[in-house]
Amino acid sequence: MNNFSPFSALLGGALIGLAASIFLLAQGRIFGVSGILGGLLRRSADVHGLRLAVIGGLLAGGAVLRLVFPAAFQSSFTPSLLNALLAGLLVGVGTQLGNGCTSGHGVCGISRLSVRSMVATATFMLTGIVTVFLTRHVFGGAS
């Protein structure tokens, strides 16, 4: 295992859980980023402002991290622009079709003991693992 960082991972996870909990207390909703962004794009009249605030906070958080903890973005792997384009499309389609992502299903859903979320999480982990296996070990070299 390289760069194994269980403590910062645990702390980060706890902060994620805390943030999602605050949102739940405040608005009574699941902190699922794909759901919030999808709802924003649908321009659903209801709770549009709420979604803008959350997405705004995420973006502001990115700017804050850049200032105080730029190492968060350091990566030995940078996806090529084509890679990022394809990945974005798949993530966009998949999260809407599957009604969630790592935050909605993986953290919130599993915490609520939702079988739907457990199945969804297991599924995207599985296809993720297979994809990395194919790109890294079969077709060789990450782009």
Next chain:
Amino acid sequence: MKSMVVNFAAGLLFAVGLGVAGMTNPSKVVGFLDVFGDWDASLAFVMVGGIAVYGILSRIFTKRAMPLFDTRFHLPSRKDIDLRLVLGAGIFGVGWALAGYCPGPGLVTAASGVASAGVFVISMALGMKVEHRLSQWWGARHPPSSA
């Protein structure tokens, strides 16, 4: 409005959590999925931390009659496992593994100025809109049969 400040703060805290957790580092995400290679298990601990905190707090908070800024909770109630769920999750997993970004980290990293994350976010938004259109079309073609 107070609620919007809280929602914004939740988003900001979530972003900081993602950064601390390593979710904004695509090589760490891919490393977690690289089970057959140089495996980095760190992200498993992200989920443990998240589920531990959310599991406890959500249980406490949902005992309330209502949230702070709404008159009722809006929680998913579906329990069925359908093809859309599995297919959607499957497709999402492929995309996640290709770039090492999922929606939250993609947005956060794009906001920090990383170009590839910016491309990811734009095409993710496009993909979402495509799915919305396709779903509408499919729904019109396959209306639920009247009971």
